[in-house]
Amino acid sequence: MLPFAILLAAAALLRGQDVTFHRDVLPVLQARCQECHRAEQMAPMAFTTYAETRPWARAIRQAVATRKMPPWFADPCCGTFAHDRRLPDAEMRTLMAWSDRGAAEGNPSDAPPARSWAEWNLPRVDAVVSMPEPFLVPAAEAVEYQYLVIANAVSEDKWVRGVEVQPTDRAVVHHAVVYIRKQGDTWTRGPTTADILTVYAPGGVPDVFREDMAKLIPAGADLVLEVHYTPKGTEVRDKMEVGLMFASERPAKRVITLQMATTDFRIPPGAANHQVAVWGTLPNDALLIGFFPHMHLRGKAFEFTLVPETGGVETLLKVSPYDFYWQLSYRLAEPRALAKGTRLNFIATYDNSAANPRNPDPGAAVRYGLQSWDEMMVGFFDIAVDAAVNKETYFVR
Numbered sequence: 077m078l079p080f081a082i083l084l085a086a087a088a089l090l091r092g093q094d095v096t097f098h099r100d101v102l103p104v105l106q107a108r109c110q111e112c113h114r115a116e117q118m119a120p121m122a123f124t125t126y127a128e129t130r131p132w133a134r135a136i137r138q139a140v141a142t143r144k145m146p147p148w149f150a151d152p153c154c155g156t157f158a159h160d161r162r163l164p165d166a167e168m169r170t171l172m173a174w175s176d177r178g179a180a181e182g183n184p185s186d187a188p189p190a191r192s193w194a195e196w197n198l199p200r201v202d203a204v205v206s207m208p209e210p211f212l213v214p215a216a217e218a219v220e221y222q223y224l225v226i227a228n229a230v231s232e233d234k235w236v237r238g239v240e241v242q243p244t245d246r247a248v249v250h251h252a253v254v255y256i257r258k259q260g261d262t263w264t265r266g267p268t269t270a271d272i273l274t275v276y277a278p279g280g281v282p283d284v285f286r287e288d289m290a291k292l293i294p295a296g297a298d299l300v301l302e303v304h305y306t307p308k309g310t311e312v313r314d315k316m317e318v319g320l321m322f323a324s325e326r327p328a329k330r331v332i333t334l335q336m337a338t339t340d341f342r343i344p345p346g347a348a349n350h351q352v353a354v355w356g357t358l359p360n361d362a363l364l365i366g367f368f369p370h371m372h373l374r375g376k377a378f379e380f381t382l383v384p385e386t387g388g389v390e391t392l393l394k395v396s397p398y399d400f401y402w403q404l405s406y407r408l409a410e411p412r413a414l415a416k417g418t419r420l421n422f423i424a425t426y427d428n429s430a431a432n433p434r435n436p437d438p439g440a441a442v443r444y445g446l447q448s449w450d451e452m453m454v455g456f457f458d459i460a461v462d463a464a465v466n467k468e469t470y471f472v473r
């Protein structure tokens with residue numbers, strides 16, 4: 077579908093003034109925008125019909141011209157990623173020309189068939205598990221992190237190739253980390269040693285791994301949802317669901333989510349480019365498959381780098397600018413083999429100055445904390461190892 081949309085966009089430009097919604101713009105919106113711009117998704121407006129889209133023609137032009145939309149923050153300097161959302165130039169020019177030339181509707185009979193969107197974005201959903209009771213998000217006051225348990229999520233060992241989190245109301249969920257708690261364990265606040273099933277943030281895409289890769293949920297395990305709720309002005313009852321797509325057979329590779337983080341930092345008042353770094357070495361060989369950076373409102377950029385034994389630094393991913401409201405995961409187009417002892421260095425840059433329009437208080441020194449007015453420095457990354465190796469045994473050097 078995507079190449080067809082590009083061809084239509086190019087053809088529209090060749091026709092000069094004749095750029096219409098149904099024939100030229102709608103295919104681009106279906107391919108690139110409706111993932112979020114449709115009912116009950118992250119975007120605040122839908123772009124599925126002319127009536128819905130026409131009032132936003134100028135805003136669409138501005139968003140695509142500045143590459144604000146679709147949201148994608150990986151610097152093209154480094155790495156090649158699946159799900160790269162950047163618009164091809166031909167599609168950008170089509171959307172801009174449509175706005176510039178009066179945002180004509182055209183003939184509805186020229187429209188492609190409406191894109192069919194399922195309730196879930198996974199290729200298929202084999203099971204859905206949910207919180208036992210809704211959580212009441214208040215209208216205004218701050219909410220402490222919630223640790224909500226989905227007990228006995230699976231009755232037998234299940235290898236999970238795909239996972240998707242769906243809140244009742246995406247507007248009140250800043251992020252959620254879904255931990256796998258082994259049968260018999262009773263902890264409620266997720267330790268970094270526990271397996272992570274997925275990390276959810278609005279605007280991201282579901283985790284879907286190659287056919288030879290999956291995560292394991294052991295029989296009788298619970299899922300512990302660490303949820304950061306953010307009130308939106310009205311009370312909301314959220315009952316989060318987790319959709320699971322199972323592997324058809326035991327995979328060759330197990331996917332493990334790791335993280336490097338620090339809580340030991342202080343960002344001075346007014347600092348526009350304050351950096352915080354963490355580093356570590358891999359205890360064993362692995363295939364690197366993806367990244368997810370996490371900071372709060374003062375986050376400006378995040379780099380995942382590798383330090384070769386021969387010296388120098390290789391940047392694997394540079395997220396710049398970092399956007400607190402569009403926290404995306406970045407899946408490598410091809411896995412990267414990393415040898416035991418490989419040194420990884422992650423660097424977060426913060427803007428605590430008055431020039432940052434989202435800064436809650438440029439005059440305050442900022443330290444680690446759970447709420448959005450505090451800060452965090454976490455670099456999640458996914459690796460794939462032999463299916464017989466679990467997170468615990470992977471760290472045996």
